Amino acid sequence: MVNWKQSKKVGDLLLVANSIMLVLLINGLGQFYFSRLDITEEKRYTIKSETKELLNKLEDDVFVEVFLEGDLNPGFKRFQKSIKEALDEFRIYSNNKINFVFTDPNQAVGEKARNEFMSDLAAKGISAMNVIDTKDGQRIEKFVFPGALVSTGGFETGVMLLKGSRTQGAQETLNQSIENVEFELANAIYKLANTQRKKIALVKGHGELDSLQIASFNSALSEQYDVFQLELSRKNTVPDYQALIIAKPRSEFSETDKYKLDQYIMRGGKILFMLDRLDASMDSASSENYFAFSYELNLEDQLFK
Structure with a gap:
């Protein structure tokens, strides 16, 4: 007489064993071959x-x-x-x-x-x-x-x-x-x-020229360097860029920002200052009633020591 309960139990055990073997096989293959x-x-x-x-x-x-x-x-x-x-x-x-x-x-x-x-x-x-x-x-x-x-x-x-x-x-x-x-x-x-490739950064946050105004300059730089944007107020220290470029700032640099620049220079960093001392454009200068005002950048002690 066939013991159906015992036969079913053996079948269940075989099913579990086969499932485990299948998982192990797939896992093993995964060690040698990976695809998405x-x-x-x-x-x-x-x-x-x-x-x-x-x-x-x-x-x-x-x-x-x-x-x-x-x-x-x-x-x-x-x-x-x-x-x-x-x-x-x-x-x-x-x-x-x-x-x-x-x-x-x-x-x-x-x-x-x-x-x-x-x-x-x-x-x-x-x-x-x-x-x-x-x-x-x-x-x-x-x-x-x-x-x-x-x-x-x-x-x-x-x-x-x-x-x-x-x-x-x-x-x-x-x-x-x-x-x-x-x-x-x-x-x-x-x-x-x-x-x-060396990394350089354009300093932002003081009214510097925007991306459109220096598009061709930026494009020329990008042929030899990776160009980034750096806002000093958002960094505790200046990262180790190969050089910084400050292009026509129009508002004052804080003492904190100047300290960060000074520390960067002390570490061997280089800065290209592209400054206009006066607020004067060719269009506005042609007017008889035009007066040129100097930009108060607070950079004198950085440039003349």
């Missing part, structure tokens, strides 16, 4: 071999703060999702050296705080976009910051993730930017992690 299945709709994140190599060789942790969070329209939600998918892949291939967070810039409380936040991002190369949507029959206007701040080893750089030409439509710009997410993020990480 791309399950995104557009098959974007089979990331390039060059990016994988860059991420695999990272020595320091990299932090990425993406300023795309909150109440977003469907297009920007899709853009946000593509950025997160890319960063998830970056984290895996970097052995968890990539860390990231999404921040809502509109959470800054009060108009003054929001304006300061926007100015700070703009100084780092992350510009606001004015987006107009219609919701429940009402016109809604909102600022969106489609960029990220990437930092590692005491250095940081801003990167605009939404890019396009004026001839492109909004949807075309969005689609192109989604395709370029990997390149833009990887390029920013490479710029920070690359120790071969």
